[in-house]
Amino acid sequence: MTTEKTSTEKIDTDAQYDAEQQRKIDLANNVQAKIQNPLYGIPKKTLLTQVEAFAREKGMEDIISVLSKGALLAQRPRDFEDIPELDEADREVIRRETTHKWSQPRDLYMTVIVCSLAAAVQGWDQTGSNGANLSFPKEFGISFEAGTPNAANHEWIVGMINAGPYIASCLFGCWLTDPLNHFLGRRGTLFFCGIFCIFAVIGQGLAQTWPQLFVCRLLLGFGMGPKATTSPVFAAENTPASIRGGLVMSWQLWTAFGIMVGFSANLVFFQVGDIAWRLQLGSAFLPAVPLTVLIYFCPESPRWLMKKGRYHAAYRSFKRLRNSELQAARDLYYVHRQLEEEFAVLKGSSYVSRFFELFTIPRVRRATLASFVVMIAQQMCGINIIAFYSSTIFSNAGYTVKQSLLASWGFGMVNWVFAFPAVWTIDTFGRRNLLLFTFPNMAWTLLAAGFCFFIPDGNPARVPCIALFIFIFAAFYSPGEGPVPFTYSAEVFPLTHREMGMSWAVATNLFWASVLSLTFPRILSAFTATGAFGFYAGLNVVAFVMIFLLMPETKQRTLEELDYVFAVPTTRHMGYQLSTFLPYWIKRYIFFRKVELEPLYNFDEVESITVFEKGAAH
Numbered sequence: 001m002t003t004e005k006t007s008t009e010k011i012d013t014d015a016q017y018d019a020e021q022q023r024k025i026d027l028a029n030n031v032q033a034k035i036q037n038p039l040y041g042i043p044k045k046t047l048l049t050q051v052e053a054f055a056r057e058k059g060m061e062d063i064i065s066v067l068s069k070g071a072l073l074a075q076r077p078r079d080f081e082d083i084p085e086l087d088e089a090d091r092e093v094i095r096r097e098t099t100h101k102w103s104q105p106r107d108l109y110m111t112v113i114v115c116s117l118a119a120a121v122q123g124w125d126q127t128g129s130n131g132a133n134l135s136f137p138k139e140f141g142i143s144f145e146a147g148t149p150n151a152a153n154h155e156w157i158v159g160m161i162n163a164g165p166y167i168a169s170c171l172f173g174c175w176l177t178d179p180l181n182h183f184l185g186r187r188g189t190l191f192f193c194g195i196f197c198i199f200a201v202i203g204q205g206l207a208q209t210w211p212q213l214f215v216c217r218l219l220l221g222f223g224m225g226p227k228a229t230t231s232p233v234f235a236a237e238n239t240p241a242s243i244r245g246g247l248v249m250s251w252q253l254w255t256a257f258g259i260m261v262g263f264s265a266n267l268v269f270f271q272v273g274d275i276a277w278r279l280q281l282g283s284a285f286l287p288a289v290p291l292t293v294l295i296y297f298c299p300e301s302p303r304w305l306m307k308k309g310r311y312h313a314a315y316r317s318f319k320r321l322r323n324s325e326l327q328a329a330r331d332l333y334y335v336h337r338q339l340e341e342e343f344a345v346l347k348g349s350s351y352v353s354r355f356f357e358l359f360t361i362p363r364v365r366r367a368t369l370a371s372f373v374v375m376i377a378q379q380m381c382g383i384n385i386i387a388f389y390s391s392t393i394f395s396n397a398g399y400t401v402k403q404s405l406l407a408s409w410g411f412g413m414v415n416w417v418f419a420f421p422a423v424w425t426i427d428t429f430g431r432r433n434l435l436l437f438t439f440p441n442m443a444w445t446l447l448a449a450g451f452c453f454f455i456p457d458g459n460p461a462r463v464p465c466i467a468l469f470i471f472i473f474a475a476f477y478s479p480g481e482g483p484v485p486f487t488y489s490a491e492v493f494p495l496t497h498r499e500m501g502m503s504w505a506v507a508t509n510l511f512w513a514s515v516l517s518l519t520f521p522r523i524l525s526a527f528t529a530t531g532a533f534g535f536y537a538g539l540n541v542v543a544f545v546m547i548f549l550l551m552p553e554t555k556q557r558t559l560e561e562l563d564y565v566f567a568v569p570t571t572r573h574m575g576y577q578l579s580t581f582l583p584y585w586i587k588r589y590i591f592f593r594k595v596e597l598e599p600l601y602n603f604d605e606v607e608s609i610t611v612f613e614k615g616a617a618h
Contacts, residue, residue: 037561038337039075047071051333058311063329070329086326093324101242107320111238111298116254117291118190118231121197122224123258124265124284126384128204129162129217130391130408131266132277134401139277140210144521155521161210162388164217165224166514173225174507178351178499180226186234186301189226194292196223198285205282213281221510223288229506232490233498237301238321240331241557243427244491252483253419258287259387260412266391267405303335303495311336338563339495354500364497366552366566371489371505373550374435377543378485379512381442382536383477386411386470388517389524396529397453397463407467414471418478430555431484435547438480443540445473450533485509491554494563549574565601576600 039047051071055064069085073094080086080094096103137143137158144154160167180189196219203216232251236244262284269279299321305314311332318328358368386393390411394404425434449469455462485505493501523532552565552573580598587593 037075038341039071039334042075044072047075054333054336060311060315063315063325066325066329067333070326070331071333073326074330074334090324090326093326096323097240097242097327101240103323104240104243105321105323107299108238108322110294111321112235112250114190114291114294114298115231115235116250116257117287117294118193118227119251119254120258120261120287121194121284121291122228123255123260124262124287125165125197125201125220125224125258126255126387127259127262127266127408127412128201128281128284130263130388131270131405132280133158133162133389134270134277134391134395134404135274136210136213136277136281139274140213142210144525152522152525155525156518157210159518159521161214161217163514163517164214165221166510166517168218168221169225169228170507170509170511170514173222174229174503174510175225176222177226177229177503177506178354181230181304181499186230186237186304187295187298189230190234190295191292193223193227193230194288194295196220197227197288198292201285201288202282205278225506225510228486228510229499229502232486233502234301236487236490237303238299240322244487250423251486252478253416253423256412256416256419256478256482260409260416263405263409263412267402267409270401270405302332303339306332306335306339307495341563343496351500354497355504357497358501358504362569363563363567364494364501366568366570367492367494367501368504369570370551370566371485371492371501372508373543373546374481374485374488375505375509376512377435377439377547378481378509379516380536380539380543381439381477381481382446382533382539383474383481384513384516385520385532385536386474387415389520390470392521392524393529394463394467396524397466398457399463403463407463410467411470411474414474415478415482418475419482420479422479422483425479426483426487427555430553431488432547432551432553434480435484435551436544438476439540439544439547441476442473442481443537443544445469445476446533446540447537449473450530450537453528453530453533488551488554492562492566549577568600573600 042050048068048071051068052064055061055067060067069083069090072083072085073080076083080091086094137154142154142157144151144158148154177189180192184192200216200219200223203219204213207213207216235251265283266280269276269283272279299317300313302314302317302321305311305317315328315332318332319325322328322331357364359365390408391401391404394407395401399407422434429437446469449466452462452465452469455465489502489505520532523535527535550570550573552568554562554565557565580600584595584597587595588597
């Protein structure tokens with residue numbers, strides 16, 4: 001009787017498992033919006049057999065025991081207390097992932113620090129030209145002050161010089177990311193970028209003509225583009241899902257820090273006289289030096305190593321980035337299984353085909369669209385009209401050079417300080433919710449700043465009111481649209497298309513940054529400050545609608561689980577926002593009715609706690 005029952009159970013289990021394999025979620029068209037663990041539904045015995053085969057294939061038989069435990073844990077992450085193969089020490093390590101989630105290895109934080117240095121370089125490079133705009137045009141005879149001959153042409157020249165790094169980045173630098181990462185890895189790419197960010201920046205300070213300055217700024221773009229593309233990906237691939245947003249958003253936090261330090265350098269060096277603009281532009285090389293030196297002290301991305309078939313090196317890297325061998329083995333096997341599915345469905349064969357697959361493979365196309373939305377929104381919100389031209393704006397409003405630089409420094413400080421809350425809120429409140437909250441507030445603050453220009457000249461309240469609303473604008477920007485775009489874009493693409501996808505996202509961002517930088521001097525002259533601020537306030541409203549309709553949430557999902565999120569059709573996502581979420585929000589927050597929100601995503605199958613496993617275990 002017992003034997004018959006056991007045999008029957010085994011047949012039923014195997015039949016259920018076969019049926020489950022037949023209805024695997026389509027990574028191209030996840031109509032049911034299910035989020036599934038790649039180990040879902042596999043009987044325990046079958047899973048352990050697969051682990052043994054994996055260990056033999058990769059020459060990792062010496063760690064087969066920890067790999068087996070890691071695979072069982074990856075299959076049932078929330079049910080770890082009931083996995084008999086885990087001992088008490090193992091369970092305590094997993095408990096600490098929740099109770100002490102910020103307790104991480106030194107090498108993980110070293111990775112974050114180096115990526116933060118890369119961000120600080122980016123921010124300082126952006127604001128060096130802000131203060132220099134007040135003096136280098138006079139040095140090179142391209143001033144556009146009122147009454148200057150050819151002032152309109154000079155506005156375009158100064159705009160082009162300021163836009164130089166962004167032009168080079170979006171047209172060339174960002175698109176070098178894929179081949180650079182392919183041949184050099186994440187660390188080698190950042191080393192390459194560090195070299196350009198040292199010598200091109202020094203060249204800016206030594207330029208003798210405006211064409212020389214323009215060429216040096218173009219060369220700077222060859223470092224800025226791949227750096228902005230690779231650094232967030234490097235951080236995202238090395239950090240665990242529970243704190244990925246908080247750590248990857250350090251890109252924006254320390255970009256804001258670099259912006260603030262750049263404003264500080266502008267303020268310090270303005271007093272040295274005719275060479276002030278040279279020091280303001282050239283000093284930005286300083287944080288690039290430790291970036292270039294320290295990058296090889298970090299472990300290489302284990303996901304990149306696995307993509308190259310270097311599993312032993314990936315396991316060593318995971319061990320440096322996790323608190324225990326069990327966690328390293330769990331992540332190694334979990335990522336391996338998801339990569340098998342990714343490569344089977346999504347693998348691009350060449351540089352050119354991977355680019356076109358950004359727009360032709362449905363799962364990848366949706367990530368491409370979402371990253372485009374958050375990246376273009378960062379330029380639509382108007383933050384860089386302040387970051388690039390705040391000194392010019394304050395000067396036109398009636399401040400002296402020193403007062404303009406002080407006000408710009410205040411903007412930089414607010415931008416940095418208010419980025420800190422996002423370290424916690426980005427993984428709790430969520431990427432999407434942060435943006436939906438902050439964009440309406442950025443719209444009204446910009447509009448208010450623009451209206452303050454109607455206050456008559458000579459009124460002592462004029463410039464302080466303008467500065468106040470610009471500072472409030474920065475306070476809303478910093479925890480929302482500041483950290484989200486680079487964090488979000490670094491995580492939404494599958495590994496097969498991650499370099500190419502991030503190249504697209506950052507190229508989008510920097511292309512529109514170059515357009516903004518190039519056109520703003522002329523817009524300021526043609527629209528007046530009130531019209532320019534009102535124009536960008538309107539763009540904030542447009543960006544809000546785009547985010548509401550087209551941007552899925554990604555918080556606390558592993559990079560592999562996001563494959564299922566972005567397999568949900570865009571039309572289904574838009575329909576849910578309009579027909580379900582919007583009515584819920586109106587009833588809940590306008591009419592204060594107690595209603596429940598029907599979720600879009602079905603997470604029932606994520607944890608893989610199924611009858612198949614229980615039957616197999618018995």
